[in-house]
Amino acid sequence: MDLVYIVGATLRRWYVALPVVIVAGISLLFVRSSLPTVYQTATTGLVIGPQESIIGNATVEVNPFVYLADSVKVMAIAGASVANSQQVRDKLAAEGLDADYSVAVQPGTSFIDIMVSGTDKEVTERTTERVLREVTDIVRGFQEKSPEGQRMSVQVLQEPNVFETSPDSSQRLMLVIAALGLAAAIGGAVTTDLVLGRRAARAGGAAPGPIPGGPLPGPGPAAAPSAERSGRREPGETEAGKAGEAGEVSPDTMRLNAFREGSPRPSEPGRSWYEDDALAKSSAPRRP
Numbered sequence: 001m002d003l004v005y006i007v008g009a010t011l012r013r014w015y016v017a018l019p020v021v022i023v024a025g026i027s028l029l030f031v032r033s034s035l036p037t038v039y040q041t042a043t044t045g046l047v048i049g050p051q052e053s054i055i056g057n058a059t060v061e062v063n064p065f066v067y068l069a070d071s072v073k074v075m076a077i078a079g080a081s082v083a084n085s086q087q088v089r090d091k092l093a094a095e096g097l098d099a100d101y102s103v104a105v106q107p108g109t110s111f112i113d114i115m116v117s118g119t120d121k122e123v124t125e126r127t128t129e130r131v132l133r134e135v136t137d138i139v140r141g142f143q144e145k146s147p148e149g150q151r152m153s154v155q156v157l158q159e160p161n162v163f164e165t166s167p168d169s170s171q172r173l174m175l176v177i178a179a180l181g182l183a184a185a186i187g188g189a190v191t192t193d194l195v196l197g198r199r200a201a202r203a204g205g206a207a208p209g210p211i212p213g214g215p216l217p218g219p220g221p222a223a224a225p226s227a228e229r230s231g232r233r234e235p236g237e238t239e240a241g242k243a244g245e246a247g248e249v250s251p252d253t254m255r256l257n258a259f260r261e262g263s264p265r266p267s268e269p270g271r272s273w274y275e276d277d278a279l280a281k282s283s284a285p286r287r288p
Contacts, residue, residue, distance in 0.1 A: 006186060009193035016192045017185035024181020028174050040117045041128040043160040047076040047110040047139060050150040075152050076110040079103075079138045083131060092130055099127035103135065112154070121162060128160040 010017050049072055082088065083103040092098075099118030106113065114131055118124040136154045143151040 006190055010186055010189040013189035013192045017189040020181060020185035020188055024177060024185070027177050027181070031174060031177065036119045038117055038119060038165050039121045039124040039162055040115065040165050041124055041160045041162050042116075042158070043114045043128060043132060043156065044158045045112045045114070045132065045135060045154045045156050047072045047079065047112065047152055048155050049152055051153075072110040072152055073105075073108070075139055075142065076105045076112055078142065079135050079154070080105045080112055082138045083135050088134060092127065092134075095130070097123060097127040097130055099124045101127060101131050103131065111157075116160075117165075125160065125162055132156065132160075 080103040099116050099120070101114065101116040104113050104115075105111065112135060114128065114135070116124055116128040116131065118127065132154075139152060139154050
């Protein structure tokens with residue numbers, strides 16, 4: 001069964017495939033409408049170095065973005081780990097912020113990515129702001145004994161933006177429904193085409209054709225010879241002999257008839273062939 005036949009059968013039996021496709025489409029719309037709307041927010045923070053530096057007895061201001069020590073990377077990892085802890089999650093849930101969130105550090109940098117998702121838009125926005133503030137407090141809490149100007153801090157690089165999306169599970173579910181609906185439509189059309197084709201062949205008196213792509217049928221049995229003989233009489237054969245072969249005369253009459261050369265002579269059970277031959281010669285009419 002090749003692709004050409006499958007496409008042709010689907011087009012010929014479109015009245016079978018079309019309802020299945022319509023049912024699959026309605027199912028997709030129903031599943032899509034029953035799923036809740038999911039809101040997501042994303043923001044990015046950067047852990048920067050201190051803004052002051054002590055040189056001798058003098059304190060000078062420095063550019064925090066040129067502070068490239070590994071300490072800022074370690075501080076970013078520590079802040080993200082604490083923000084993802086169950087203790088912080090329970091604290092936010094107690095405040096009514098039950099949206100799901102994740103805090104991750106970009107490898108090799110001090111960039112902190114915050115992702116929040118929830119079914120309520122307002123709760124999602126509030127959770128994002130609260131998680132960002134929590135990360136800032138965590139970084140500040142690690143440096144309580146350091147002078148204010150020499151502490152590392154979190155700089156917000158991107159303000160939270162809210163957008164609607166669909167959960168990954170719903171997308172996979174809709175993809176499965178679409179694939180099953182298409183397979184059912186094609187399978188139903190091909191099966192209907194095979195069944196109707198065989199039925200039409202039997203109704204027309206012809207043997208069913210081979211299944212497309214399947215093995216070819218072998219030669220059929222040889223036709224049995226006709227039981228009826230033609231009305232033409234063979235040379236040397238009498239009417240009585242012909243009637244005897246048809247079962248219209250008794251075996252005794254058959255023994256008195258002339259036989260063709262090479263034809264078998266019938267004999268009764270218990271009598272040899274030469275006895276039959278002698279009986280035939282004695283019963284034959286004599287020439288004058």
